[in-house]
Amino acid sequence: MRAIALDPNNRALVNVTRFLLLAGGLFFWWLSTSQGWLSPFFFGEPFGVLKTLIRWFTTGSIFIHLYTTLLETLLAFGIGTVLGLAVGLGLALNPFLAVVTDPFIKAFNSMPRLIFAPIFALWFGLGIWSKVALGVTLVFFVVFFNVFQGVREVSPVVLANTRMLGANSRQLLRHVYMPSAMSWVFSSLHNAVGIAFVGSVVGEYLGSEKGVGYLILLAEGVFDMNSVIAGILLLTVFALVLDIAVSQFENHFMRWRPVSGETVAAAA
Amino acid sequence: MNMAVASIGERSAAQDVHPALCFEHVTCTFASNEGAGKTYTAVHDVSLTVREGEFVSVVGPTGCGKSTLLNVAAGLMRPSSGALSVFGRPLSQGLNRDASYLFQVDALMPWKSAEDNVAAGLIFHGKPKAEALAIAREWLVRVGLDGHGKKYPHQLSGGMRKRAGLAQALVLNPRILLMDEPFSALDIQTRHLMEDELLRLWSEDRKSVVFVTHDLEEAISLSDRVIVLSAGPATRPIAEFEIDLERPREVAEIRMTQRFLQLHSAIWDVLRGEVLKSYARNRS
Numbered sequence: 001m002r003a004i005a006l007d008p009n010n011r012a013l014v015n016v017t018r019f020l021l022l023a024g025g026l027f028f029w030w031l032s033t034s035q036g037w038l039s040p041f042f043f044g045e046p047f048g049v050l051k052t053l054i055r056w057f058t059t060g061s062i063f064i065h066l067y068t069t070l071l072e073t074l075l076a077f078g079i080g081t082v083l084g085l086a087v088g089l090g091l092a093l094n095p096f097l098a099v100v101t102d103p104f105i106k107a108f109n110s111m112p113r114l115i116f117a118p119i120f121a122l123w124f125g126l127g128i129w130s131k132v133a134l135g136v137t138l139v140f141f142v143v144f145f146n147v148f149q150g151v152r153e154v155s156p157v158v159l160a161n162t163r164m165l166g167a168n169s170r171q172l173l174r175h176v177y178m179p180s181a182m183s184w185v186f187s188s189l190h191n192a193v194g195i196a197f198v199g200s201v202v203g204e205y206l207g208s209e210k211g212v213g214y215l216i217l218l219a220e221g222v223f224d225m226n227s228v229i230a231g232i233l234l235l236t237v238f239a240l241v242l243d244i245a246v247s248q249f250e251n252h253f254m255r256w257r258p259v260s261g262e263t264v265a266a267a268a
Numbered sequence: 269m270n271m272a273v274a275s276i277g278e279r280s281a282a283q284d285v286h287p288a289l290c291f292e293h294v295t296c297t298f299a300s301n302e303g304a305g306k307t308y309t310a311v312h313d314v315s316l317t318v319r320e321g322e323f324v325s326v327v328g329p330t331g332c333g334k335s336t337l338l339n340v341a342a343g344l345m346r347p348s349s350g351a352l353s354v355f356g357r358p359l360s361q362g363l364n365r366d367a368s369y370l371f372q373v374d375a376l377m378p379w380k381s382a383e384d385n386v387a388a389g390l391i392f393h394g395k396p397k398a399e400a401l402a403i404a405r406e407w408l409v410r411v412g413l414d415g416h417g418k419k420y421p422h423q424l425s426g427g428m429r430k431r432a433g434l435a436q437a438l439v440l441n442p443r444i445l446l447m448d449e450p451f452s453a454l455d456i457q458t459r460h461l462m463e464d465e466l467l468r469l470w471s472e473d474r475k476s477v478v479f480v481t482h483d484l485e486e487a488i489s490l491s492d493r494v495i496v497l498s499a500g501p502a503t504r505p506i507a508e509f510e511i512d513l514e515r516p517r518e519v520a521e522i523r524m525t526q527r528f529l530q531l532h533s534a535i536w537d538v539l540r541g542e543v544l545k546s547y548a549r550n551r552s
Binding site for chain 1: 371378
């Protein structure tokens with residue numbers, strides 16, 4: 001009966017199955033809402049969502065919101081990453097400061113930082129900066145801990161060898177610590193992209209005048225479930241796009257890293 | 269020794285007085301990880317000299333503190349007591365700027381290509397990048413890595429990584445080369461190739477070499493002098509042998525000669541006792 005073996009390396013088969021899964025899910029959603037098994041009031045319905053999306057894009061009303069959310073996210077992502085990188089490198093290379101600040105950093109990290117949103121709204125107003133600030137506090141710690149770890153994991157032999165080659169401390173930072181930390185940073189950036197979106201959207205949700213989070217809040221206020229789902233879909237797509245962009249950067253900058261199958265055996 | 273002195277030329281007068289490396293009563297004691305207050309003495313009261321242009325091998329049982337001596341020579345570690353001088357100047361702070369160090373394990377920067385790795389030392393010393401890369405490429409050709417310069421370390425085989433490491437160490441034209449069991453991870457054929465390669469490169473300008481190994485055959489076939497260390501802890505040199513085999517040498521062939529076998533059995537007589545001691549100590 002099964003003519004094709006279920007081979008996970010068969011790209012075409014995998015993609016077709018994925019598409020079927022997606023189409024099947026959408027079909028059951030449509031079927032159950034149109035047949036009245038599920039109330040479209042609570043669960044929306046696929047064509048309504050599609051219509052909402054088309055309306056948003058054809059009238060162009062979505063662009064200002066999308067632009068705001070993306071701008072906040074990118075700013076939070078950029079500022080958080082740079083700060084995390086700088087502080088991570090600084091603390092990892094200064095053991096005294098690292099020990100002194102350790103309990104504070106642990107406390108800040110375990111704090112539910114979304115709670116800062118109202119404070120940031122007071123400090124930075126209802127514009128984009130309160131959302132950026134919230135995103136930064138989220139992104140910063142993810143990147144910071146990875147850089148910190150990355151610097152500590154530098155191979156002592158590579159370090160000793162590079163020192164023997166005559167590198168001063170600034171050159172060590174640039175040629176050893178930074179590249180070594182970068183592989184950790186990139187793995188954290190995938191998390192950071194998603195978290196930066198959380199920061200902006202939650203910030204918008206709690207108080208703003210534009211942005212996709214604000215749109216979702218408005219739609220929820222009038223029980224327009226289709227718009228809520230359309231907003232969520234839109235955010236998902238853009239988070240995926242950003243994640244792919246990070247992967248592209250990663251592949252470019254991390255091309256020195258062994259990829260399984262490419263590595264030559266140890267023997268000559 | 270005489271031949272080496274003659275080939276150096278103008279510095280020859282000064283260097284009889286100032287050997288390349290001179291260990292004076294060097295002792296290295298570490299805090300032991302067995303418990304607080306306990307200490308572990310890796311090397312004890314080591315006095316030895318390495319003359320300019322001399323290839324010295326240091327052999328000893330596993331874990332006897334051979335690497336500790338190299339780290340002291342490189343300036344990566346300070347002796348607890350005693351002193352080290354390099355060409356007559358005491359090394360009391362910083363690294364030994366006259367020395368390059370070839371480590372036992374791979375020490376290439378994995379994020380740099382082979383040629384960038386070799387050029388790195390020159391760039392650290394202030395050479396413009398283009399010039400450094402040109403010199404690095406020349407060196408890659410000399411160690412037999414022509415055409416592999418753009419590859420990253422993980423794309424090279426173990427032997428090729430060692431060649432790149434050798435180029436990285438030699439490109440700075442150091443007066444002293446410190447080598448810590450550099451070929452121990454290679455298979456035997458690659459190892460013989462690398463040993464010949466090392467002798468060929470060394471014979472071009474006769475740097476002072478300290479070559480640490482646990483392989484007696486390797487030590488004899490490469491060196492001018494072999495120093496035998498006692499079993500740890502508190503390692504010290506217990507014997508020295510001049511290796512009067514003719515140069516240039518072919519490592520695979522020289523192992524068949526009568527003189528080689530004589531030297532081998534003479535040194536092994538001394539070394540065997542230490543190896544047994546070390547074995548007994550590690551087992552208990």
